Amino acid sequence: xxxxxxxxxxxxxxxxxxxxxxxxxxxxxxxxxxxxxxxxxxxxxxxxxxxxxxxxxxxxxxxxxxxxxxxxxxxxxxxxxxxxxxxxxxxxxxxxxxxxxxxxxxxxxxxxxxxxxxxxxxxxxxxxxxxxxxxxxxxxxxxxxxxxxxxxxxxxxxxxxxxxxxxxxxxxxxxxxxxxxxxxxxxxxxxxxxxxxxxxxxxxxxxxxxxxxxxxxxxxxxxxxxxxxx
Amino acid sequence: xxxxxxxxxxxxxxxxxxxxxxxxxxxxxxxxxxxxxxxxxxxxxxxxxxxxxxxxxxxxxxxxxxxxxxxxxxxxxxxxxxxxxxxxxxxxxxxxxxxxxxxxxxxxxxxxxxxxxxxxxxxxxxxxxxxxxxxxxxxxxxxxxxxxxxxxxxxxxxxxxxxxxxxxxxxxxxxxxxxxxxxxxxxxxxxxxxxxxxxxxxxxxxxxxxxxxxxxxxxxxxxxxxxxxxxxxxxxxxxxxxxxxxxxxxxxxxxxxxxxxxxxxxxxxxxxxxxxxxxxxxxxxxxxxxxxxxx
Numbered sequence: 001x002x003x004x005x006x007x008x009x010x011x012x013x014x015x016x017x018x019x020x021x022x023x024x025x026x027x028x029x030x031x032x033x034x035x036x037x038x039x040x041x042x043x044x045x046x047x048x049x050x051x052x053x054x055x056x057x058x059x060x061x062x063x064x065x066x067x068x069x070x071x072x073x074x075x076x077x078x079x080x081x082x083x084x085x086x087x088x089x090x091x092x093x094x095x096x097x098x099x100x101x102x103x104x105x106x107x108x109x110x111x112x113x114x115x116x117x118x119x120x121x122x123x124x125x126x127x128x129x130x131x132x133x134x135x136x137x138x139x140x141x142x143x144x145x146x147x148x149x150x151x152x153x154x155x156x157x158x159x160x161x162x163x164x165x166x167x168x169x170x171x172x173x174x175x176x177x178x179x180x181x182x183x184x185x186x187x188x189x190x191x192x193x194x195x196x197x198x199x200x201x202x203x204x205x206x207x208x209x210x211x212x213x214x215x216x217x218x219x220x221x222x223x224x225x226x227x228x229x230x
Numbered sequence: 231x232x233x234x235x236x237x238x239x240x241x242x243x244x245x246x247x248x249x250x251x252x253x254x255x256x257x258x259x260x261x262x263x264x265x266x267x268x269x270x271x272x273x274x275x276x277x278x279x280x281x282x283x284x285x286x287x288x289x290x291x292x293x294x295x296x297x298x299x300x301x302x303x304x305x306x307x308x309x310x311x312x313x314x315x316x317x318x319x320x321x322x323x324x325x326x327x328x329x330x331x332x333x334x335x336x337x338x339x340x341x342x343x344x345x346x347x348x349x350x351x352x353x354x355x356x357x358x359x360x361x362x363x364x365x366x367x368x369x370x371x372x373x374x375x376x377x378x379x380x381x382x383x384x385x386x387x388x389x390x391x392x393x394x395x396x397x398x399x400x401x402x403x404x405x406x407x408x409x410x411x412x413x414x415x416x417x418x419x420x421x422x423x424x425x426x427x428x429x430x431x432x433x434x435x436x437x438x439x440x441x442x443x444x445x446x447x448x449x450x451x452x453x454x455x456x457x458x459x460x461x462x463x464x465x466x467x468x469x470x471x472x473x474x475x476x477x478x479x480x481x482x483x484x485x486x487x488x489x490x491x492x493x494x495x496x497x498x499x500x501x502x503x504x505x506x507x508x509x510x511x512x513x514x515x516x517x518x519x520x521x522x523x524x525x
Contacts, residue, residue, distance in 0.1 A: 008522045079481055081508045081520040222510030 013078055017087060020070045024091050027063040027098045028146040030056065034105035035142060035205060039135045041112045042128075042198065053109035060102035067095045086222060090215035094149055097208040101142065104201040104208075111194040111201075127181060127195055130174045131202075137167060138202045138209075145209035154220035157213040161225070164210050171203050265295060268512045269502040273299035276340075277442060277472040278323060283337035285318050285327060292318050293496045296337075300442070305464060305473040307483035307504065310493035311519065316476045319493070320444050323474065324360035325353050341442070358385055361435035365447040367427035369419030369434075374411050377419040377430055378402060381438040397437055404470070405433035406463050425456025432463065436471075443467065445475040449482065461486050480520055484508050492516045 007014045034053050041050035071092045074080060080088045141163070148157050178195060214225040273279075276299035283296040293315035300306050308316040318327065325346060327333045339346050346356055358381065369377050378398045381387075388394035398415075402408040407429040411422070419430050428448060435443055445464075449457040464473060464486045477483050483490050484504060491501040492515070500513040511517045518524035 009524075010522055013522065079484075081480065081484075082511050082517045084521045085509055 013084075016070070016074055016078070017084065020067060020074065020088070020091055023063065023067045023070060024094050024098065025146070025150055027060060027067060027095065028149060030060055030063065031098050031102045031105065032139075032143060032146060034060065034102055035108070035139060038105045038108035038112065039132070039139065041109060042115075042135070043132055045112075045116045047113050047116050050109040050112040054106050057102050057106050060099060064095055064099040068092070071095070083219070086219045090219040091149075093215050094212055097211045101205050101208045104204045107201045108198050111197045115191060115194045127178055127192070130177060131195055131199055134170055134174050134199070135202055137170065138206045141167065142205055142209045145212040148216045149212050152216055152219055154217050157216040157220075160213040161210060161217075164206070167206050171199065171206075175199060262295060265497050267297065267498045268500040268516075271297045271299060271498070271501055273301035273304070275302045276300065277302050277304075277342060278474075279338075279340045279343075280319075280322070281338050283319065283322060283335065283339060285315070285322060286334045286336075287330065288332040291496065293322075293493075296498045298491060298498060298501060300472055300474055301489075302472055303468050303470075304489060305468050305475060305487045306489045306491060307487035308474060308476045308491050308493060309478075309480060309483050309519070310499075311524065312478075313495075314493035315496040316491075316493040317446055318496075319498075320446055320474055320476050323442065323444055324357050324362060326357075326362065328353065355385070358438040359440055360442040360444060361438065361440040362444045362446065363428070363431050363435055363448045366451050367424060367431050369422070369427050369430050371418065371420060373416050374402075374419050374422070374430060375415040378433050378437045381434060385438050387437075387439065401433040401437040402430075404436050404467065405429045406459065406466070407433055423456070425452050425459055428452060428456070428460060429463065432460075432467075436467075440471060442472045442474070445473065447476055447478060450478065457482070480508070492519060494519070 034056050037049055037053040037056075041047065041053065071088060074088050078084070141160070144156075144160055148160060175196070178192060178199070181192075211226075217223055217225055278298075278300040280299070281297045284294055285292045296315075296319055298306075298319075308320060310316050321327045322335055322339060323346075325335075327335055335347060341356075341360065345351075346360075370380060372380070375398055378401050379394055382394060382397045388397055399408060399412075402411060407426060410426060411417075411430075419427065422430060428451075432443070432448075449460050452460065461482065464475065467473060475483075475486065487504045489501060490504045490507040492499045492507065492511070492513070494515050500507065500511060500516045502512075507516065508520060511520060515524070
C-alpha cells in the first residue's frame with residue numbers, strides 16, 4: 001500500500017486537497033452529532049431535540065454543496081491523477097453518503113416526533129431497548145468509519161468491512177422480533193411502524209458507514225468493492 | 231565499529247578478487263530483476279518490438295535495458311522528467327541516434343519482425359517506414375505542395391504527375407489540412423500558422439507511406455486550439471498507423487494514448503493501459519511523477 005509522504009511541487013494543491021478533506025470530516029462530525037441527537041431523542045422522548053436535529057440538516061446540505069464545489073474546482077484546475085484522483089473520488093462519494101446519513105438522522109428524528117408528539121406516550125420498553133441496543137452498535141460503527149476517512153488506513157477498513165455481516169444479522173433478528181410483537185405494541189401499530197422506520201434508517205446508516213470504509217480501500221489500493229456481498 | 235568496518239572492507243575486496251564470469255552473470259541477472267519494468271511490455275500484435283535496448287553516449291549510459299512493444303493501431307505515450315531517456319528511446323526506433331557521434335545502441339528493435347539494427351539495412355527507407363514529427367514544425371522553404379511531394383519524389387512513389395498529386399492530396403487530407411490549403415498549394419509552407427505547419431509536417435511524413443509515426447513533443451510550440459487539432463488528428467491517424475509520442479504534458483498523454491510508458495533516469499519504470507497508469511500506477515516513481523510530487 002502506498003502512503004502519501006511527500007507534498008506536491010505545487011504546494012497550493014496540497015492545501016486544496018487538505019481543505020476538501022477537512023470539509024468532509026467536518027460534515028461527518030456534524031452528521032454524527034445529528035445521528036446521536038436523533039437517537040438521544042428516541043431514548044428520552046425529547047421532541048425538541050428531535051426538532052433541532054431536523055433543523056441542523058440545512059447546515060449539512062450547505063456543507064455538501066460547498067464540498068462538491070471544491071471537488072469540481074479540483075477536477076477542473078488540478079486534473080488529479082493516481083492517488084490524488086482516487087482521494088478526490090473517494091471524498092466526493094463520501095460527501096454523498098454523509099449527506100444521506102444526515103437524511104437518515106432526520107428520518108429518525110421525524111419518527112421520534114411522531115412517536116411521542118401525538119399522545120406523549122412511550123413505545124414498549126422491550127422493542128425500544130432492542131432498537132436502542134442496535135443503535136449503539138450503528139453509531140459506534142459510523143464513528144469508526146469516520147475515523148477511517150480521517151486516517152485512510154486500508155487495513156482497518158478491511159477489518160471494518162469484515163464486521164458488516166454481524167450487524168446485518170442483528171438487523172434481521174431485531175426486525176423479526178418486532179414483526180412478531182407488532183400488533184401487541186402498547187401504542188398500537190403506529191408505534192410499531194415508526195420503530196420499523198427507525199430500524200430501517202439505522203440499517204441505512206450502517207450501510208453508508210460500510211461505503212465509507214470501501215472508499216478508504218479504493219483510495220489506498222484502487223480496488224472497487226461496491227456491490228460485492230460481505 | 232572498527233572491526234566491522236575492516237571486515238566489510240575485506241569482504242568487498244574479496245568479492246572483487248573473486249569476480250568471475252559466473253558472478254558477473256549473477257550480478258547482471260540481479261540488476262535485470264531489480265530494474266525490471268512493471269507492467270506488460272509485450273503487445274499481442276506488435277508492430278515494433280524492442281528488447282534489452284541500451285544506448286550509450288560515449289561513457290554515459292543513457293538508457294538501460296529497455297524492452298517495449300508497440301502494437302498495431304496503437305498510440306503509446308512516452309512520459310517522464312527531462313533526461314529520463316524517452317526521446318533517446320524514440321530516436322532509436324528509426325535510428326535517428328545513428329547521426330549522433332559517439333552514440334552506441336545495443337539490444338534489438340524489430341519492425342514487423344525485421345531487426346532494424348541489422349548490418350547492411352538501409353536507413354533511408356526505414357525512416358520513411360518510421361517517420362518522425364519534431365517539436366518545432368520544420369517545413370522546407372518551399373511551397374506547400376513541394377513540402378509534401380518531396381518525399382514521394384525521392385522515394386520514387388509516384389510515376390506520373392497525377393499520381394503525385396493524388397498522394398499530396400490524400401496526405402494533406404489525412405493530416406486534416408487539405409480544406410485549409412487546397413487553394414494555396416503554391417504558397418510557401420512557412421507562410422502557414424504554427425499549427426498548420428505542424429500538420430504540414432505530419433502530411434509530409436504520411437506522404438511516404440509510413441507504418442509508424444514517431445512524435446517528439448509535437449504540440450509544445452502550439453497554442454491550445456492547434457494542440458487540440460493535432461490531438462484529434464493523432465486519434466484519426468491511429469486507424470492507419472502506429473504512433474509513439476513523447477510528451478511533457480500528462481494531460482496530453484492521458485488524452486491521446488492507449489498505453490503509457492513512464493521513463494526515469496534511463497529506465498522504463500512502468501508501462502500499462504493509459505487509464506490504469508493515471509488512476510492507479512503501481513510504481514511509486516510513476517505515482518510521484520503523475521501526481522506532480524516529483525520535480
